[in-house]
Amino acid sequence: MSKHLTKRSEDYSKWYNELVVKADLAENSAVRGCMVIKPYGFAIWEKIQAELDRMFKETGHQNAYFPLFVPKSLFEAEEKNAEGFAKECAVVTHYRLQNDPENEGKLRVDPTAKLEEELVVRPTSEAIIWNTYRGWIQSHRDLPLLINQWANVVRWEMRTRLFLRTAEFLWQEGHTAHATKEEAVAEAKQMQEVYATFAEQFMAMPVVRGAKSESERFAGADDTYTIEALMQDGKALQAGTSHFLGQNFAKAFDVKYTSKEGKQEFVWATSWGVSTRLIGGLIMTHSDDAGLVLPPKLAPIQVVIVPIYKGEEQLNAISDRLSPIIQDLKSRGVSVKFDDRDTMRPGAKFAEYELKGVPVRVALGNRDLENGTVEVARRDTFEKETVSQADVVTYIIDLLNKIQENLYSKALSYRDNHVTEVNSFEEFKEVIENKGGFVSAHWDGTEETEEKIKELTKATIRCIPNDAIEEEGICVLTGAKSSKRVLFAKAY
Amino acid sequence: MSKHLTKRSEDYSKWYNELVVKADLAENSAVRGCMVIKPYGFAIWEKIQAELDRMFKETGHQNAYFPLFVPKSLFEAEEKNAEGFAKECAVVTHYRLQNDPENEGKLRVDPTAKLEEELVVRPTSEAIIWNTYRGWIQSHRDLPLLINQWANVVRWEMRTRLFLRTAEFLWQEGHTAHATKEEAVAEAKQMQEVYATFAEQFMAMPVVRGAKSESERFAGADDTYTIEALMQDGKALQAGTSHFLGQNFAKAFDVKYTSKEGKQEFVWATSWGVSTRLIGGLIMTHSDDAGLVLPPKLAPIQVVIVPIYKGEEQLNAISDRLSPIIQDLKSRGVSVKFDDRDTMRPGAKFAEYELKGVPVRVALGNRDLENGTVEVARRDTFEKETVSQADVVTYIIDLLNKIQENLYSKALSYRDNHVTEVNSFEEFKEVIENKGGFVSAHWDGTEETEEKIKELTKATIRCIPNDAIEEEGICVLTGAKSSKRVLFAKAY
The missing domain is CATH 3.30.930.10 (Bira Bifunctional Protein; Domain 2)
Incomplete structure (x- = not known):
């Protein structure tokens, strides 16, 4: 691929x-x-x-x-729930396979092994x-x-x-x-x-x-x-x-x-x-065009360490220098992967871990060995920093927190920039079609209006926010009175 | 119940x-x-x-x-595996329910929603x-x-x-x-x-x-x-x-x-x-006739603490005394439950935790409060000991290890007493019928003999032990030559 x-x-x-x-x-x-x-x-x-x-x-x-x-009779006991899920139920009707006499070597459902009552696979x-x-x-x-x-x-x-x-x-x-x-x-x-x-x-x-x-x-x-x-x-x-x-x-x-x-x-x-x-x-x-971006708190690998070396001797020297750093990180609960595969070049490894969204990448080459430094790159901003080996553990722990916070505040600012208050249906359509995001609008509270808006714009009411304030207004579609804005959006 | x-x-x-x-x-x-x-x-x-x-x-x-x-065609690709599990497969044949026109308000499997290929629920x-x-x-x-x-x-x-x-x-x-x-x-x-x-x-x-x-x-x-x-x-x-x-x-x-x-x-x-x-x-x-017995390493509750008190004042005094002990145990990774329910008498609580197999029970009453002691009871032997409150944490940690070891050595000695070497089919039947356990016997290595022994005694070959020694012998049933004993038993 x-x-x-x-x-x-x-x-x-x-x-x-x-x-x-x-x-x-x-x-x-x-x-x-x-x-x-x-x-x-x-x-x-x-x-x-x-x-x-x-x-x-x-x-x-x-x-x-x-x-x-779930036996069918139990499944249908609460009618609204049954009605809501009936059309998407996988149903077990039989409990045995047998050799098919008309198709040698193949199996078929044994028609004599029909369940008395069908079983719904739980939705x-x-x-x-x-x-x-x-x-x-x-x-x-x-x-x-x-x-x-x-x-x-x-x-x-x-x-x-x-x-x-x-x-x-x-x-x-x-x-x-x-x-x-x-x-x-x-x-x-x-x-x-x-x-x-x-x-x-x-x-x-x-x-x-x-x-x-x-x-x-x-x-x-x-x-x-x-x-x-x-x-x-x-x-x-x-x-x-x-x-x-x-x-x-x-x-x-x-x-x-x-x-x-x-x-x-x-x-x-x-x-x-x-x-x-x-x-x-x-x-x-x-995530971005280079691949996955994972918040450190949910990243399976938080830090990947890539040695840049020629020959076994250099690798050994680098490994010796890194070993206490890796141990220290692990003892503080950081999940670290040391990738010393010799079947792949460093550049290819960098691309792989970018694609996989590893939050922090550490590289160490021959010059770093001489200088007592490492190169630390963050996945969220692509920024690189040269850090002394003595400080790198606290630097990384601090950086993981910063990345976690940065991802949240970036997502929050995107979200906040995509909640748009509208007061007419023209505005509503314009925002839904061109800008996207949540549209905060007055709605008359009826299912008919909700349905009509969905038909016209594909936007649905995502929710009536817990923190919606009481506010006099009129429904964007019907002009009927409303006391609260609700959030509409196209949704997955 | x-x-x-x-x-x-x-x-x-x-x-x-x-x-x-x-x-x-x-x-x-x-x-x-x-x-x-x-x-x-x-x-x-x-x-x-x-x-x-x-x-x-x-x-x-x-x-x-x-x-x-598993689609049926994949399921049958490895023939022996398919053959082995075919008779116990739950099979999904349809994916939708609908209202049954002949039975108002009830659902039935929608006959038009038949899967092209049946799906086996993975065995x-x-x-x-x-x-x-x-x-x-x-x-x-x-x-x-x-x-x-x-x-x-x-x-x-x-x-x-x-x-x-x-x-x-x-x-x-x-x-x-x-x-x-x-x-x-x-x-x-x-x-x-x-x-x-x-x-x-x-x-x-x-x-x-x-x-x-x-x-x-x-x-x-x-x-x-x-x-x-x-x-x-x-x-x-x-x-x-x-x-x-x-x-x-x-x-x-x-x-x-x-x-x-x-x-x-x-x-x-x-x-x-x-x-x-x-x-x-x-x-x-x-487990025993009083209920479950759980090894400490797998017990959801390792220690239950039952205060024996009359009125809130006594309960408060007891709770105050126990609180640092409970904290100390928890900080050492011991799972502790403090049961101060006032809806149940201590004796009933004791019986409940015996039934549920909690390895260690601690009780503390008014007299213990005065004496600076607690009563510690172990579930495996029913032994009770009065222990000073100052020592109880280390006593309990030690006791949990002892219980774990005791359960293993008890089970091991039972097992070792129930591996019986036999050299004739009379002996074989006698042990399987009366003593039970594993019978260590020579077998000629054929499926026919294995099947015949199963018919006659309900015992099956449980395994050819990894540590079976090479030994000249003759099959207990057929008298044919054999070089190793295998273990037979009736089995779940």
Whole structure:
């Protein structure tokens, strides 16, 4: 495959597809719409998982595991949820293969091994989990029940893109049960904030915290809280959602508890999830025409060290000098790769690590050996600095923090420059078509208007921001009264 | 549910099933043969995962993720493997549900949404992975390729038991590719040793390292290396297997590399896996009639502290005294739970933590407060000791090590007492029927004899031990010559 990467300005979508493959993150598989996550991409997911898992546990959640399959009758118990996912369900109907008498040596589905009841491959697990919770919840003492699951789910999407929309994807799904509405709402909002904190502090990806309009809510939710990020091409990405499910699932699955007062009450629920889609967001927030740019906190390799040498003797001298530096970095928790392969020239290595987004590159050649220096290059700005070997460890640790901060502030300033207040539909269309980004506009609150705007501009309501201020205004489309601006954008 | 646990001597199988549910490890789900792993059981799995993952990475492996589904045509490419798993495959045939016109409000599988090619839900991933490796391997520089995946797999088993045999289970599967046969064999043996080390040092479960007889090998393997443990009821448990796959998958999927000499060669392969079945082995190695017994290295809670108090004032005094002890333990990496619930009496708490296998229990009452002592009880021997508060932290850390060692040596001595050398078929039957455990016997090396012995006694060849010595002998069944003893047992 050519090393050349399409420029973002030429074709953003092509750039993305090429980058994901060339940087060894993921590739399409032999199964329609399902991806293979390659080791380098999976290492990013492991970092994401580790941090989120820590944050979930710090907020009192425990992990568990529920079945991959949902019997059809359970799946359809909560009608709105079933309706919302029915059209994209992979369904298991049989449980055995046999030799095909008409096609020697080949296997076919054994028609006698038909399941009595078809099994839906989970597109989300509310149904199977709430059916289980009925047995786990009897008393107010069993509440709150705070559970998370790391799992694969399947949604048979027609148009797929690596990480952003795949038929099978990896995610976590939290499912909690509470005695009161207030507690459940507070939980859903807390998890929205956990997601936002993670996105901003680890992914260096600024997000808008808001609520979804009714038509954009999760099927079966009373409210959906979202975090919305902005990609470099001006399109929004829904990066995580947290749902207040009311008593919908408790009623569908008859999950009640005995209150302190001895009354039987339905339980209140939340669910919340983020997925491997985050990796797509990470790529499209920071990367450039030279390849991936990774924030140090999620980079599988934070520092790569490339010796520049001729012959084994020079390599040994360089390795000896570097060895205590590498040890020191590792002991401070920095992940370092020392690349002394003799099958590749330094320039080619530099290009490879640029493509793979390693935040800091250190090079050391013969002259550095004499001068007691190293060359330190940062991936985000391409700046290079000559640093004394004595200071390089603290220099790098400081630099990793600076890169993390720089990526965030660059993304934030891009995002802030792409939130445009508009007061007419002409302006609205003009911004959506030409500038992109979020459009902050008054909306009359009806689904009809939302639908009409989508038809006319392809922009959807990304969210009603949590920090939206009360403000008299009129809907950009209908002129009807409105008291708040909402954010529209074209979205992934 | 009754707190009473069936005694092991009454009905071992019933004891096991009750314990798994009562100790909150897992339960059956609404899906035939699929289990729900509850938070306490899943926390054990997380500990197992963390240690194994560390060991895999230390031996140079990286994680990746491959699709859940395998197109039928790929699945059948390696014939022996396909044959071996065909009868237990869940198959996806359709991808959409729709409203059923004959049954209002209900959903049915949309007959128009039939897949062109059926998808097998992976029972193991060799097929999809080797189909992917064809694109990843061109040159000897791409080798060895050392990859692991943590995933769920599905085998439609007819008789299932929680953890031991479930239709869906969680596991890891390593899949490696090598330039030479020697390297691949060495890799497969290395992973057998990794599994054995983990079983013995973390699970405190002694295992026999050996090779499978041909009929017991993994479908598609040239050799299967196994670790075999012995349960308290005298039945063996295959706890982990590592396969040398020869060039079978490379040939089936046309995976070749260019050697240093410029020749095109087929690649050599291994695969290896352990699963949630390990939790079943853990339970049946150590637990007793009072409940679960967990080795400290895998216990989600290592120490539980129960204050014995009347009223808030006493509780506060006790909490104040315990707080620095708890902090100290935590800072040394000990997982501690302080259970000050006022809804349950101390005796009931003691019983609960016995049932859940918490290795060390600390109790502190009013008299301890006066005397500067605590009561420390160990789960494995039920011994109690009064320890001064000043010494309790080091006492506990020492005790956790002692418990880990004691569990291993107890299990080892049980196992060693249940390896019986026999020299006639009468003896063989007598030991298998009455004493149980492993029977070490000469076998003529034929599949017919193996099959006949299984028919007559239900015992199978668990392995040909790695350390079996060359010894002249005659087959216990046929009297034919044999040069090595092999281990037989009834097995899970």
